[in-house]
Amino acid sequence: MTAAPQLVVHRDKELMARAAAARLITRIVDAQSARGSASVVLTGGRNGNGLLAALAASPARDAVDWARLDLWWGDERFLPEGDPERNYTQAKEALLDAVPLDPARVHPMPASDGSNGAKADAAAEAYAAELAAAAGPEDHGPVPTFDVLMLGVGPDTHVASLFPELPAVRETERTVVGVHGAPKPPPTRVTLTLPAIRAAREVWLLAAGEDKANAAAIALSGAGEIQAPAAGVYGRSRTLWLLDAAAASQLPHDLYPPAVA
Numbered sequence: 001m002t003a004a005p006q007l008v009v010h011r012d013k014e015l016m017a018r019a020a021a022a023r024l025i026t027r028i029v030d031a032q033s034a035r036g037s038a039s040v041v042l043t044g045g046r047n048g049n050g051l052l053a054a055l056a057a058s059p060a061r062d063a064v065d066w067a068r069l070d071l072w073w074g075d076e077r078f079l080p081e082g083d084p085e086r087n088y089t090q091a092k093e094a095l096l097d098a099v100p101l102d103p104a105r106v107h108p109m110p111a112s113d114g115s116n117g118a119k120a121d122a123a124a125e126a127y128a129a130e131l132a133a134a135a136g137p138e139d140h141g142p143v144p145t146f147d148v149l150m151l152g153v154g155p156d157t158h159v160a161s162l163f164p165e166l167p168a169v170r171e172t173e174r175t176v177v178g179v180h181g182a183p184k185p186p187p188t189r190v191t192l193t194l195p196a197i198r199a200a201r202e203v204w205l206l207a208a209g210e211d212k213a214n215a216a217a218i219a220l221s222g223a224g225e226i227q228a229p230a231a232g233v234y235g236r237s238r239t240l241w242l243l244d245a246a247a248a249s250q251l252p253h254d255l256y257p258p259a260v261a
């Protein structure tokens with residue numbers, strides 16, 4: 001049984017992004033000090049990219065040893081390489097092009113014009129193989145033990161590209177699957193599954209803005225994971241919701257934590 005999710009509520013979207021970026025820097029530095037490297041899973045979307053931009057602008061940014069950081073993605077829009085709508089493209093613009101990462105340690109999900117052909121299911125199998133190759137005997141299954149796995153939360157409670165009631169959220173064996181007919185464009189995507197997400201040490205859910213208030217309240221009030229995928233994600237040692245006051249506005253009062261700045 002996993003511990004209950006922890007909640008932190010910040011004044012507004014901008015402060016939440018800056019505070020989450022500072023939190024991520026600290027977690028990466030701690031992991032690198034303890035194990036010599038760190039492993040982080042990025043998320044797409046406005047909140048995810050806002051955090052990356054805040055990280056790029058952080059005065060503490062270069063406390064991170066960027067050459068000893070492994071970056072993975074929780075999901076990807078299945079589009080051609082360089083498409084401005086790809087999560088990888090947006091992450092590069094927000095942060096990756098500004099820091100001295102080791103390219104061999106940056107693992108974008110395949111593009112639709114890559115070697116897997118225009119088949120999202122084949123791209124998913126390739127990424128699952130890449131994850132398995134990076135896993136070691138100390139890891140929990142065919143994925144590396146990510147230090148932090150971040151997930152933006154959709155207004156319908158989707159996380160990554162796990163949408164309510166669609167097949168991907170029901171997957172219990174494979175670590176990566178193709179998604180077809182996603183309600184959030186583009187319709188074709190590649191996504192980690194719940195088993196892969198749950199291998200992470202810490203799972204952070206990012207929810208800022210009034211449009212996330214209903215999703216946060218549903219996910220945190222005992223909804224099932226098929227109907228509310230954000231309710232089904234948890235880390236091995238920590239599950240953390242990072243919200244702003246607007247996204248927390250519909251939470252039951254007993255869940256609403258003491259406000260921070």
Ligand SMILES: O=C(O)[C@H](O)[C@@H](O)[C@H](O)[C@H](O)COP(=O)(O)O
Binds near residue numbers: 048076160161
């Ligand atoms: O490919 C994507 O779109 C994301 O991975 C998706 O899961 C996103 O994180 C949520 O939809 C929240 O997006 P916003 O932060 O823009 O609301």
